Amino acid sequence: MKTQGILYATALSILLTAGTAHAADSEQQFGPNPNLPEPQRGLLPNMTIPEPAPWDDAKPTVPDGYTITAIANDLKVPRHTLVLPNGDILVAEGKGGGKAPKKRPKDFIAGIIKSKGTTSVExxxxxxxxxxxxxxxxxxxxTVFADDLNAPYGLALVDNDLYVANQDALVRFxxxxxxxxxxxxPDVVTPLPARINHHWTKALTASPDGEYLYVGIGSNSNITERGMEAEVDRAEIWEIDAETGAHRAYATGLRNPTALTFQPDTDQLWAVVNERDELGPNLVPDYLTRVQEGAFYGWPYSYWGQHVDPRVKPENPKKVESAIAPDYSLGSHHAPLGIAFSNQQVGGEFANGVFVGEHGSWNRGDPVGYKVVFIPFENGEPAGDPVDFVTGFLDGDDKTRGRPVGVTxxxxxxxxxxxxxxxxxxRVTRNDADGQAAEADQPDAAQSSDSEDGSGASS
Incomplete structure (x- = not known):
């Protein structure tokens, strides 16, 4: 036991030292055709969590013409919000997982590093x-609308049915x-995979007609180190019949789909996904993608389409051949946990596109993410680099005052x-109220998808 303790302490010391080194950035990886460098593999990945710091008199930064205000404080781990028809806001509060066995020394070390960037609130x-x-x-x-839930995450409202994705079940109020x-x-609609729960968050959205619920279920490992038997029904998006609870795999091979929503006025499902770790600071890009029914997105055998991950044994060439590439890279290790389509009332350059909440990295020397970005759309698809919308969570001294999750x-x-x-x-609001009212009167103003948002967890 003494020898094990010495080895563990030595490994921890090496990793903490390595975590302070800044990894060289490659070319920015945004968009449909990201630069994919050669994998970098070593004994220990680079790990850095910015030191938490109080806001004091500061607050997040938003673009000119907008104002940001904290409308609720002292919550208990808020993850996602849902705007109800009368304007009330529901907040899902919870923290799950934590019971996945640690099989390697780096698992213990990663747990220590990641804990530095999480709240101590229960x-x-x-x-x-x-x-x-x-x-x-x-x-x-x-007020507390409902308690005694189990790490609630995703939220959706369909007529008079309020759906909540706990870490172990989809339930309905x-x-x-x-x-x-x-x-x-609540009534249980259907149980959800909860054994081990390495990725515990259960993203949720409802189809536009309300007949189906879609739930994102993350993998039980980084890259199958717990064996494929632990990955049954994982790394998938489920389609669930709202009436019967019957489910099927709608899309597979998505390592950790952390937020889902439907594009306004369409039947197109979109997701943000946290990709795998330990291939270097610039692999593998997290992504935003439309979710194609029946599609396979690569995990664990390949990434960004058909780039083979050499760590997975046995290999599966047929699965790799069937893998499709996502639509849009957000960059590696940004940890997207929120997605919401904009509307005309948001205004300015932010009226047509999608907002993404980036929880921020833990597994690279130079932290990335820790902000809300806006991806502009044209003709129904991403068109351009991300634009910063809410920043200031991470300062120039690598201290963090907050970590964004859900966006509505x-x-x-x-x-x-x-x-x-x-x-x-x-809450971010536009200062030009008159401009908002004028745009709201236009007949082609896009409708909000806020009632369909639901998802955050760490990558």
Whole structure:
């Protein structure tokens, strides 16, 4: 035991030292054709978590013409938000996982590193309702809508059915407009894979017609180090019949699909996905993609289409041959956990596209992510580099004051950001109220998809 302790301490010392070294950046990896360098493999990956720091009198930075305000503080690990028809906001609060066995020394070390960037607040395991009774932008009324949940993450509302994706089951509450508290415990729609739960978050969205729910289920490992038997029904997006609870794999090979939504006025499902680690600071790119029914996205056998991952044994050439590439690279290790399509009321250059909440890296020397970005769209697809929308979570001294998770766009154009390090919900509003009203009157204004958002976890 003494020898094991010495070896562990030595490995930890080596890794912590390595984690302070800054890895060289390759060419930026944004867009449909990212630069993919050669894999870098070693005994220990580079690991750095920025030191948490208080906001004090500071707050996140938003573009000129917009204002950001914390509409809720002192929450218990907020992950995702849902805007209800009367303007109330539901917040899913919880933290799951934590029971995956650590099989390698680097697993212990990674746990220590990652814990530096998480809140010490206990999991809320609840839904909190925020209400702005007089419409002044201050959500003065705050109540617990439902508690005794199990690490709730994704949220969706279909008519009078409120769906919540716990880490172990998809459940349903009855909901009436204006309701402040659940009328009783939820019904279970269907159990969800929860053994080990290396990736515990369960992203959720509803089809536009409300007939189906879509749940993102992450893998039980980085790259099958727990064996393929641990990956049954994992690294998939499930399609679930809302009436019966019957499910099928809608798409596979997505290592950790952390947020899902439907593009407004279409039947097109989109996702953001956290890709694999330990191939270097610039592999493998996390991504935004439309989700094609029946498609295989590579994990674990390949990445970004048909780039073979040499660590996976036995190989599976037929699966690699069938793998398709995602639509848009967000860069490696940005850890996207939120997605929401914009609307005309958001305004300016941010009216047509998608917002992505980036939780931030832990596994590279130079931290990346830690912000909300906007991906502009043209003709229904990504068109251009990401544009910073909410920044300031990470400062120039590599200290972090918050970590974005879920993003929701409300019908009035306000953008909500759940922050699971600050334990707050931020609200971004456009200053030009007259401009917003004028755009809202235009007949072709896009509709918000806020009621379909739901997903965050670490990569």
């Amino acid at each position: 999991s809320g395991d609840r839904l909190t309702l925020l209400r702005d009774g007089d419409g002044d932008g201050t959500y003065e009324d705050r 009855d909901y009436e407009a204006g309701q402040r508290k659940a009328s009783g415990p 766009v409300a019908p009035d154009g306000s953008v909500l950001v759940a922050d699971d390090l600050t334990n707050a919900v931020w």
